[in-house]
Structures are given as C-alpha cells and as structure tokens.
Amino acid sequence: MVIHSSSVRLDSFTLESGATLTAVDVAYQTYGVLNGARSNAILILHAFSGDAHAAGISEETGKPGWWDNMIGPGKAFNTDLYYVICTNVLGGCRGTTGPSSLDPATGKPYAMSFPVITIRDMVRLQKRVTDSFGIERLLAAAGGSMGGMQALEWAVSFPQGVAAAIPIATTARHTAQQIAFNEVGRQAVLADPDWNNGDYYGGTPPARGLAVARMVGHITYMSDESMREKFGRKLRSREKKGYDFSGDFEVENYLRYRGSEFVNRFDANSYLYITKAMDLFDLSNGSLTLASVFEKVTARFLVISFTSDWLYPSYQSQEIVRALRGRNCDVAYCELPSNHGHDAFLVDVAEQSDLVRGFLASTFSRETR
Amino acid sequence: MSATHEPRRGPFVRELLGRSDYAIIGDIVEPGTRVLDLGCGEGELLQWLAENKNVDARGIEIAAAKVRGAISRGVSAYQGDIEDGLEDYPDQAFDYIILSQTLQETRRPLKLLREMLRVGRRAIVAFPNFGHWSVRASMLLSGGAPRNKLFPHDWYDSPNIHFLTVHDFESLALKEDLTIEKRYFLAGHRRVALFPNLTAEVAVFLVRR
Numbered sequence: 001m002v003i004h005s006s007s008v009r010l011d012s013f014t015l016e017s018g019a020t021l022t023a024v025d026v027a028y029q030t031y032g033v034l035n036g037a038r039s040n041a042i043l044i045l046h047a048f049s050g051d052a053h054a055a056g057i058s059e060e061t062g063k064p065g066w067w068d069n070m071i072g073p074g075k076a077f078n079t080d081l082y083y084v085i086c087t088n089v090l091g092g093c094r095g096t097t098g099p100s101s102l103d104p105a106t107g108k109p110y111a112m113s114f115p116v117i118t119i120r121d122m123v124r125l126q127k128r129v130t131d132s133f134g135i136e137r138l139l140a141a142a143g144g145s146m147g148g149m150q151a152l153e154w155a156v157s158f159p160q161g162v163a164a165a166i167p168i169a170t171t172a173r174h175t176a177q178q179i180a181f182n183e184v185g186r187q188a189v190l191a192d193p194d195w196n197n198g199d200y201y202g203g204t205p206p207a208r209g210l211a212v213a214r215m216v217g218h219i220t221y222m223s224d225e226s227m228r229e230k231f232g233r234k235l236r237s238r239e240k241k242g243y244d245f246s247g248d249f250e251v252e253n254y255l256r257y258r259g260s261e262f263v264n265r266f267d268a269n270s271y272l273y274i275t276k277a278m279d280l281f282d283l284s285n286g287s288l289t290l291a292s293v294f295e296k297v298t299a300r301f302l303v304i305s306f307t308s309d310w311l312y313p314s315y316q317s318q319e320i321v322r323a324l325r326g327r328n329c330d331v332a333y334c335e336l337p338s339n340h341g342h343d344a345f346l347v348d349v350a351e352q353s354d355l356v357r358g359f360l361a362s363t364f365s366r367e368t369r
Numbered sequence: 370m371s372a373t374h375e376p377r378r379g380p381f382v383r384e385l386l387g388r389s390d391y392a393i394i395g396d397i398v399e400p401g402t403r404v405l406d407l408g409c410g411e412g413e414l415l416q417w418l419a420e421n422k423n424v425d426a427r428g429i430e431i432a433a434a435k436v437r438g439a440i441s442r443g444v445s446a447y448q449g450d451i452e453d454g455l456e457d458y459p460d461q462a463f464d465y466i467i468l469s470q471t472l473q474e475t476r477r478p479l480k481l482l483r484e485m486l487r488v489g490r491r492a493i494v495a496f497p498n499f500g501h502w503s504v505r506a507s508m509l510l511s512g513g514a515p516r517n518k519l520f521p522h523d524w525y526d527s528p529n530i531h532f533l534t535v536h537d538f539e540s541l542a543l544k545e546d547l548t549i550e551k552r553y554f555l556a557g558h559r560r561v562a563l564f565p566n567l568t569a570e571v572a573v574f575l576v577r578r
Contacts, residue, residue: 300445321447325457330425332440333447335433354441362419362443 001072003029003056003065005095010128013090019115023104026129027052027095028087031071032079034135039367041135042077042360043126043162044086045143045150047346048217048274049266051094054086055079069349076353082139082360089150090125091117091274093267100201100267112198117273119146119281123153127161139364142166142356144345145312146274149281152320155299156283164363166356168304169345171316172283172290172323178311181220182275185213189268198269210268211259218258223308223341227251283320290323297324301331302359304352306344332359382558386413390469390495393553393573397493398422402464405429405489407451407481408471412439419444427463429454452476455484463489470571472496473529479541486578491550495573498554500534500566519570535566542576551575 010024029052034041044054044067055071057064065086071077077084088096091114099114130138141154141162148170155165171178189195192209200206222230231251235241241248247256284290301324305317314335324331336351338344345352385392391414398404400422406415409428419426428446430436439446447454451468452475466489468481473496475481485492497519498504507515514524522529535554542549554561554569561568 302440303447322457325447326459328459328462330427330445331447332445333449334436334440335448336437337433351437354437358441358443365443 001031001056002059003031003053004059005029005052007095008129008132010125013125013128015115015121016118016124017115021097021115024090024097024125025095025101026087026090026097026125027092028085028129029053029055029065030086031055031084032082034083034133037368038135039137039139040081040364041083041085041130041133041138042140042142043130043138043154044071044077044084045126045141045147045154046086046089047143047145047147048278049214049262050147051092052086052088052096053094055084066346069347070353070356076349076356077142077360078357081364085130085133087126087129089122089146089274091122091270091277093270094265098267099198099269099273109201111201111269114269114273116280117277119149119153119277120157122277123150123157126150126154127158136161138162139367140164140166140360142168143170144168145170145342146278148312149278149283152283153281155297155301156293159296159298162299163367164300164302164359166302166304166359167317167320168352169306169309169312169317169342170320171312172320173281174279175316179279181216181311182279184216186272186275188212188216189271192268195268198272200268205263206268207260207263210263210266210271211256213271214259214262214266215255218255220311221342223310223339225308225339226341226343229339230254289326290319291326294324294327294329297327297329299329300359300363301329301333302355303331303333304345304355305333305335306338306340306342306348307335308339309342309344311342382553382555382560384558386417389555389558390571390573391417393555394467394469394493394495395421397551397573397575398424398465400424403427403462404465404467405458405463406467406469407454407485408469409435409439409444409446411435412442412444412446414467414469415439415444415446416442452481455481455488458488460487461490465489465491465493467493469493469495470497473499473531473533475531478531478533479545482541482545486547486576491575491577493573493575494538495571496533496538497529498535498566498569498572499532500536501570502567505567535569535572538572538574542574547576547578549574549576 013024014020055065088094091098103110141151148167151165151167189209192206195206234250236253305314321333338348382389403425406428415426418424436448466485504515553573554565555571
C-alpha cells in the first residue's frame, strides 16, 4: 500500500495563548474509505517525534509508517472497516506549520518567534481539519505517549466530537521527572553554539545538541531489561576495550546512530516547542481534581499501559482510569506485559491489537445501533 | 427482611454459557440497565448481557490475561482488585453489582458487600453453600477439611478463605438490614426449595438496602 501525504491550509488559527497564526498548513495521510454516514473515522495521534506517515509505504521515502503494524487491512485499526486519518502536529517539522515554516509576515522562518503551542492547540487544529472533511464525530482518537495526551484532550475538549478515546502509555500531566528529561534534551540543543538563538535555517543546524537530546530520549524509551537483551556489555567491532573515547560499547554506537539519524529528519526548534507543549500539558487544567474535567465526557475509553514503561509508568494510566471511574465513565484498562519499556506501544503490538480490535468493534456497533 | 419473590416451582434451570447461576443472573437483570460484574473473568456473562439485554456492561478482573480476553470481546473491563476497586465509584452508579462465586474468596466480605450496595442499587450474589449435606458429610466422615465437588481444593491451596452457608448469608442480610428480593437455590441444574441450607449447592441472592 503506497501512501502519499496531503496537506490542507487554514487561513488562520488562534492559539490558547491568544496568538494567531495565519496560513497554517496541516500535513495528513488517510487510509481506508470514509463511509456514507461518516461514522467510521479514526484519528491517529502521533508521539513526540512521529509524523503523519502512520501506515503503508511512503511514496516519498519508501519506508513503512510508524504504526504500520497496527493500521491496515485486517490489522487492529482495520482499514477494511475504518477510515483512518493521521496528521502531523502543530509545531512539527514534517509538513505541518512549525518553527521551521516560513512566517508569511516576514517571508523568513518563524524560528523562535513561533508562538508557544499546547497539546490543546494541536487537538483544536486537528478538529478543524476533521471538520473540513465533513466528519462531525470521530469513532475514535487513539495514540501513544504524546499521542495519548491528545486522545485524552480530544475526549475532554470535544465531548460530542469523539465516541472513543484510546490513550496508550501516557499521562494526564508530566511529573517532575518527565519534565526533567525534556529539559535535559532542550538544554542540549540550547548549549550547541550552532543553535544560534534558533536562527540557524539556511546555515548549520545544532546537530550535536539535537543528537544528544535524542540519545537521552532513546534511553527513556527503552528499559533496563531491553537494553541488557539488545546490547548487554557487547563491544563494538573490537576485540578489546580501546582505552579511549571513540566508543567501546554497542550501546554507545546505537545511541550515536539514533542521535545522528534523528538530526536528518527533525528540526531542533520543533524539539523545543513540542517538548514544551508536553510539559505544559495538564488535563486537569487548574481543576481541583482530574475527575472534575471528565464531567462532560461521553466517550468510552480504552487505557493501556506497559509493565516495563518507566517513562510513563502504569500508575499514571491508573490515575486516569480512577478519575474516569469517579465520573462513572465507560473505561476499559489493561496493563500489558512487555519488556520493551515505553517503546512497547510501537513494537509489542500483538496483545495491544487484540484489545484495540475488540474495543473498536464494540464501539462501532454501539455507534451504528 | 422480606421475600418479595418466591422461588418458582419449575425444577430445572437451563444453562447459560455452561452455568446455571449465569442463567439465573441472566433472568434477574432487567434490560437497559447498568451492570458491574466483579471478577468478570473473560467477560462472557457481560457480553451476553450486553448483546441480549442491552445493558451497559462493565467488569473488574484481577488476572491480566482474562482482562485482555474481556476487552477483546468488547467488554469494558479493567484490571484491578475488586476489594479496593469500588471506592472510586460514586454512590448508586450501577443498577446491579454482580459477585458470582467469589464472596468466599474475598478478604473482607462484609466490607465488600456494603461497598457493593453503596455503588449499586442491587447486588446479585452467588456462592457455593458450605452447609450442603455433602460438605458436612465429608468433614464428619473424614475428619479433614471438606473436599468434594463444590470445594475441590486441598485446604492449603484453596482460594476460599471465608466459608459461608445459606443460613449465614440470610442472617447477615437480617443483621445488615438488607432486603432479599429474590433467592434461588440450585443443586446441579435443579432448583431446590426444601431445606436449602442442606440441599443447595449454590445459592443466588438478589439483595438491596
């Protein structure tokens, strides 16, 4: 299934902060066919470094989408039954307007003049896009990690706009530890002289800083166990230790590779803006309790966490589940066994698929009853 | 305590999903209601109730693999311990709370029963009757902890930790000022009416505050 990206342009979009962006582009891909009643649309929400290419083989790059194992004919998000949409988030660098986009007012990239954005802004922009497709109510909004935050925000911001939310490996708000890891990543970018106060477009990007930021990120996405299994203390193409700093261990090599690869596809300023959006996210939004924000929620929920995910530990999902129960919302929850850490939602998909498939089928049959 | 519903005389109970107590529960639950099944397993009963009685079906189950099974069949189940899983729910959130063959396995059955009747308007409680003659005979004759069809486990690996009889449940209901709206006594697939404390293998009660 060869997929190509499309794009829609909105004349203007006002952010939660009050700032207004003009000529906002949103990159998206779709899979499957929207039914006549427009009742089978599912919005897939990508994680921090993801993009609109969630499934199929990209016409441009020849690579499979980031959730290709979950989306497609006969898969969990079954494109024989459902119409699946994925958009690149606001502030991103993969086709949707972000700090690397040209500011129509100046003709130059926004860089640090791009306004601070929030998870709610991302979701409100997605709603504008699905509205423009003539879809009043989504069957589901689903995603892991930052995608899970968006799924939660969808259910809260648009109580009638979505029948089901599937937040996976996520949280209703970042803890100090999660903010801390993001801050280390941001500081790595800011400390790179090439960052140049964000003004590096047309010059040398802060590749070293961004690569270090990504290395930290990758550590948090894996688990102690998965790193031991994958790398252990294996040496990298050497018989002996080198007694220098060129990198003795396989794990060093891996992190360096993932760091430098990331630089080719991601913008450092987007890194700053999007991690900030995650840190600012608080579903309770000033309310005394999380339960009170679910007051108007009508969506069903499928909440999934993974045993070895220490970046978004299960207790954070359970907190969401308990708040939903407090409002007597319809919530299914399961902690799946995995040793893949936070990455589990991307790679350990067999059981996750069973849950999603059954949950969607029952939601669809209720919606069309 | 008042019995508003006398056991029907028809002696045989059909099976639902291979179980007579499920058939009774399936009869009790009114259509279009909200139901929470404690220890819902793979959600077979809830799925049946959702499909046949159009109920809003939820479940709690502690075993992860069973929760996966339940969610896969479209039941809103969540993984948790039934003994502390109810505290988040608001009062009277459900029309029925079902506790099938689990009361005798709970650590604090009275606390649970009270919680069930806080969260639910009615509770459906099914349990194996420790007063059944075969249990008494087993203990009397062997001198050991009873082992039979109803209680098949050795004492050291039995999940059952609070044994109760039909009498015990009815006395507790009286003491707690609960109304028993319906009572069913089963021996195999047969309904029994005479001396249920001696003849019932399984009892099913519908109670409310």
